[in-house]
Amino acid sequence: MTEDELVEQLVRATDDWICTAAPEDLLKVLIGGGLDASMVDLGDEITVFIELGDRRGLLSSVGILGGDLPADEALALYAQAWGASEPPADDRAQQAWLASDGIAQEAARQHLLAAVEENIDLFVAVAAQWFRQRSGAA
Helix, strand or coil: HHHHHHHHHHHHHHHHHHHHHHHHHHHHHHHCEEEEEEEEEECCCEEEEEECCCCCCCCCCCCCCCCCCCCHHHHHHHHHHCCCCCCCCCCHHHHHHHHHHHHHHHHHHHHHHHHHHHCHHHHHHHHHHHHHHHHHHH
């Protein structure tokens, strides 16, 4: 497998994760980031897993809303731009809000999918790092 093929697999796996993630996981990524990639070398193929992680890695900042704004404020601004209902300030209530507001949930998924496309260079860096580590271990 080439680096380009691994990048394609990483992007595809991330897109799949975004499309199937639970609303509370989407919210975690939007507010605090945390996407993480794991690759398993099975000899003739590499399997890619995307998950939420606690460690700060190359993909952990993909999709975070608002930059320097507080999370509550950023979420409210994005919800307004998306045409969604106003999110509550409480963390737990925000999870319920995203789960129940179809417009917000779909817009959140679209935001994250766009963030993946805008940050392809990070996926390239993840693939390159993995190949370097793999060749160093051999």
